[in-house]
Amino acid sequence: MKPFILASGSPRRKELLEQAHIPFSIQTSTIEETVEEGLAPAEVVQQLAKQKAEDVWSTHQESIVLGSDTVVAFGEQLLGKPKDEGEARATLQMLSGQTHSVYTGVAICSAEGTITFYEKTDVEFYPLTDDEISMYIRSHEPFDKAGSYGIQGFGAFMVKRIVGDYFAVVGLPLARTIRELKKFGIVPTL
Numbered sequence: 001m002k003p004f005i006l007a008s009g010s011p012r013r014k015e016l017l018e019q020a021h022i023p024f025s026i027q028t029s030t031i032e033e034t035v036e037e038g039l040a041p042a043e044v045v046q047q048l049a050k051q052k053a054e055d056v057w058s059t060h061q062e063s064i065v066l067g068s069d070t071v072v073a074f075g076e077q078l079l080g081k082p083k084d085e086g087e088a089r090a091t092l093q094m095l096s097g098q099t100h101s102v103y104t105g106v107a108i109c110s111a112e113g114t115i116t117f118y119e120k121t122d123v124e125f126y127p128l129t130d131d132e133i134s135m136y137i138r139s140h141e142p143f144d145k146a147g148s149y150g151i152q153g154f155g156a157f158m159v160k161r162i163v164g165d166y167f168a169v170v171g172l173p174l175a176r177t178i179r180e181l182k183k184f185g186i187v188p189t190l
């Protein structure tokens with residue numbers, strides 16, 4: 001089995017791959033994440049995932065490298081991580097009582113080139129009061145997460161319904177990723 005590298009600083013992605021019993025090491029990409037204006041969310045997350053994977057692969061060409069990216073799409077808006085409390089509050093007010101889509105893109109880079117795929121998960125929120133939003137912001141949970149919430153943490157209280165892969169919302173579509181990695185000879189090991 002070739003060495004397998006997760007090109008991510010996200011603690012969630014690390015935990016998910018560990019959950020899948022896939023042996024890996026971590027190298028965080030340092031690229032500036034940039035995409036052209038006007039791209040569809042599915043394209044944005046795949047391009048960013050590819051940039052992260054190829055950046056790390058360029059210095060680890062004997063390895064298989066996985067990069068990933070998550071954004072929240074609501075109407076025409078693409079929401080990444082909030083830059084401050086005001087943005088987190090505005091995002092949560094906007095998502096309150098509504099359904100948004102979480103897109104997670106994945107790229108796997110090897111000497112043969114890069115493949116990409118993505119998953120879209122729809123998430124419906126209960127209506128949120130201002131007090132609930134303030135309390136949630138006080139937990140600090142919104143700040144390192146696309147869409148200003150974490151479904152896997154305290155943020156679960158907002159979620160009425162999801163349609164799609166739960167793990168893709170957390171940061172990595174796990175079952176699909178395991179299936180794609182198998183094609184590169186990367187398999188769960190127990």
Ligand SMILES: Cc1cn([C@H]2C[C@H](O)[C@@H](COP(=O)(O)OP(=O)(O)OP(=O)(O)O)O2)c(=O)[nH]c1=O
Nearest residue numbers: 008009010069070145146149150151169170171
């Ligand atoms: C919507 C949602 C997002 N998130 C997280 C997953 C991602 O870590 C983060 C989106 O940011 P990303 O830019 O996709 O990832 P990252 O900066 O954390 O890590 P790296 O680029 O090094 O791989 O939001 C949750 O943990 N739970 C959720 O419910």
